[in-house]
Amino acid sequence: MNALSVTDLAVSRGGLPVLEGLGFTLAPGRALVLRGPNGIGKTTLLRTLAGLQPPLAGQISVPPEAMAYAAHADGLKATLSVTENLRFWASVYGTGTIARALDDMNLRQLADRAAMSLSAGQKRRLGLARLLVTGRPIWVLDEPTVSLDAASVALFAEAVRTHLAGGGAALMATHIDLGIPEAEVLDLAPFKARTPEEGGMSGGFDEAFE
């Protein structure tokens, strides 16, 4: 039973195909790290998997209501406190409890601070704590460790490992080594889309005229 499986996927950004022929599966308890140079299409792939944009071709098979997506931006409201921000997402996802997320991401002492007075790293920790309150089994993470210090990266790696041990799965785009030895690495460079001149797909700019 795969948590997430992708076959022959092609994704486009701004009307240009960026990745094609991509296929992988992600089983429960496993983590997959996406690698590749800037602009290869990591974010585009993750947005497509999260359902924010349609794929150009191929199939994505994922159980319904299983995915939690964390983007570059943390989606925090500056005037709300740490607790209020987390509690909002907890009630949106219907899980209700935020105590564990506060502890796991070491936010307990910041709980009553407004999000605008947090440092960049603290904001990121709050953004990652949001994942813990979603209760979703598949995490889709875009550059989760940006602006985190070494201790916080370790904290995050620990949270991911706990998540995997509990039967969850994680798909991450990251440039640094997280220290999660069981994570597999998928290099996206071989899946770079051909340009239309080389026989690749057109990017779907003309979708309105088909």
Add this chain to the structure above:
Amino acid sequence: MIALLLRDLRLAIRAGGGFGLGLAFFLIVVTLVPFGVGPEGGVLARIAPGILWVGALLACLLSLDRIFALDFEDGSLDLLATAPIPLEGVVTIKAVAHWLTTGLPLVLAAPAFGVLLHLEGSANFWLVLSLALGTPALSVLGAFGAALTVGLKRGGLLLSLLVLPLYVPTLIFGAELVRRGASGMETQVPLLMLAGITAACIAVVPFASAAAIRVNLR
């Protein structure tokens, strides 16, 4: 969904949330009119329904671009779109929150502003009724405009151009209802039209708004 409503209301009343700005703007528009038109009571009372409705329209417009733009900027719109709430629900709740922070205060404060324009006592009832029935349509249509322009730089101006023409039917029947009510004429037709427009907007427009957001998030 209730959590989203509570969050939006909480954000509106926190610092920089803009709660009350629409109301203050409405007050200023309404007090400026006698300066421009002259203080003669008869003239003011005759144009009062139109002025009050145009003022309400503009006050409503003032806070529209914040409905989705702020959530888009800090990334929470992406996260809301992937959350278990359907996007149609998100859009509806956002419009409700906008109405509660902008439309409802206008409805409640309207009688006081009516006095400034020499609106007669009996007409105040019709003014409050027409605003209560009409302003929800303004918020729902405004949310549609905000959804269309989310992510655009300087989208606020474009938003006004898109949304104001859509407000015309509500404006016509809203002002007409007050005018007829004030002069004791039959009010059923504008009343039903106003309520019908609002009901149709609430039923249909959130689907269009959600579709617009999906396209804009790609």
